[in-house]
Amino acid sequence: MAREIITLACTECKRRNYTTTKNKQKHPERLELRKYCKWCRKxxxxxEVK
Incomplete structure (x- = not known):
């Protein structure tokens, strides 16, 4: 299966807030997105974490 479920963690508080999927064959590097963290409130x- 090409698409795998990954978890996204906040870089400031280290909490795992989001899950998404990505194609690891096309994009082997770690995903980095700017998203809202409800614990940091910003x-x-x-x-992407393991």
Whole structure:
């Protein structure tokens, strides 16, 4: 299966807030998105974690 479920964690508070899917064959690098963190109460960078 090409698409895999990944988890996104806030870089400031380290909480795992979001899950999404990505094609690891086309994009092997770690995903980085700017999303809202409800614990920090602001938009922060969320990175893909294991």
């Amino acid at each position: 938009h922060t960078i969320h990175r």
